[in-house]
Amino acid sequence: MGKRAAASRGRRRRGARGGGGGGGRRGPAGRIVLASLTLVGVCLGGGAALAHWRAADATTDAGAPARQPVAEPPHARAPVAPPRADRDSPPRRDEPGAPASVPSSGPGTFTTARAHGVRTGSGTPRRYSVQVENGIDLSPTGAAAEIERIMAHPRGWAAHGRGSFQLVTQDADFVIRIATPKTADALCAKQGLDTGGELNCETVDGVVVNLKRWTLGSPTFAGPPAEYRHLIINHEVGHELGISRHLGCGGPGKPAPVMMQQIKGLDGCTSNAWPYDTAGRYIDGPLVS
Numbered sequence: 001m002g003k004r005a006a007a008s009r010g011r012r013r014r015g016a017r018g019g020g021g022g023g024g025r026r027g028p029a030g031r032i033v034l035a036s037l038t039l040v041g042v043c044l045g046g047g048a049a050l051a052h053w054r055a056a057d058a059t060t061d062a063g064a065p066a067r068q069p070v071a072e073p074p075h076a077r078a079p080v081a082p083p084r085a086d087r088d089s090p091p092r093r094d095e096p097g098a099p100a101s102v103p104s105s106g107p108g109t110f111t112t113a114r115a116h117g118v119r120t121g122s123g124t125p126r127r128y129s130v131q132v133e134n135g136i137d138l139s140p141t142g143a144a145a146e147i148e149r150i151m152a153h154p155r156g157w158a159a160h161g162r163g164s165f166q167l168v169t170q171d172a173d174f175v176i177r178i179a180t181p182k183t184a185d186a187l188c189a190k191q192g193l194d195t196g197g198e199l200n201c202e203t204v205d206g207v208v209v210n211l212k213r214w215t216l217g218s219p220t221f222a223g224p225p226a227e228y229r230h231l232i233i234n235h236e237v238g239h240e241l242g243i244s245r246h247l248g249c250g251g252p253g254k255p256a257p258v259m260m261q262q263i264k265g266l267d268g269c270t271s272n273a274w275p276y277d278t279a280g281r282y283i284d285g286p287l288v289s
Contacts (some may be wrong), residue, residue, distance in 0.1 A: 105182035106133040115146035117167030121158025126165050129172035132261055133179045150233045155274035174240055175206035184210045207236040218263045220269040230273035233256045239254045247285035257285040
């Protein structure tokens with residue numbers, strides 16, 4: 001733009017010098033014409049200079065090539081849900097995001113989650129509290145909130161008239177304790193149960209959840225640990241509701257009953273974390289113990 005403006009000014013100056021006819025002195029009319037042409041030239045030249053100045057102010061380098069669009073980095077894109085195949089087994093410890101380890105033991109003392117939830121479901125009211133063993137990396141409040149959501153799930157016990165449940169801090173009808181494997185074994189052994197550092201159990205005052213199962217899930221369960229936690233709570237609360245006998249697989253390819261000990265094998269059934277199916281039917285099976 002600057003070069004074109006300068007050339008235009010040069011052409012206008014040459015035209016002004018030849019505008020009076022021949023050489024020599026100019027008459028009054030010639031001087032008037034010359035003055036007019038000179039004034040026009042100055043205005044046009046100044047306008048071109050002003051246009052050049054404004055263009056320079058708008059862009060630092062008008063001759064620089066246009067900036068090419070930069071591809072959006074992959075991490076800035078909206079997350080995509082993982083395929084179902086990624087959920088066919090619990091995460092291995094060498095996989096990103098898998099817990100590095102689960103402590104095998106703790107002090108055997110517990111902190112009760114300070115919470116007061118909304119009653120959910122219908123039927124006999126049951127108040128429960130949540131306790132987490134001290135010294136482990138698990139928030140009592142966070143665990144209680146997750147258990148409350150499990151209790152209120154549309155395929156859970158409360159949604160089908162098997163009782164109403166309410167999270168409380170004190171005066172609970174039963175307690176859900178999340179404990180390290182050795183502490184869980186000790187609590188379950190008081191009921192004559194051998195949990196071998198792996199299993200959960202029901203006690204006289206509630207439920208004991210093995211931290212290993214809560215954190216890692218089960219190698220026999222085709223789903224993530226978060227889904228397996230539904231199975232833990234639904235199975236143990238089922239015992240709390242008076243279902244003392246375990247169930248077996250109802251047939252090859254059918255969903256396993258929630259009262260089946262799925263950690264010991266599925267016997268042809270598919271993994272399932274809820275007592276009822278999506279149509280509201282109870283998932284049953286033959287009595288095994």
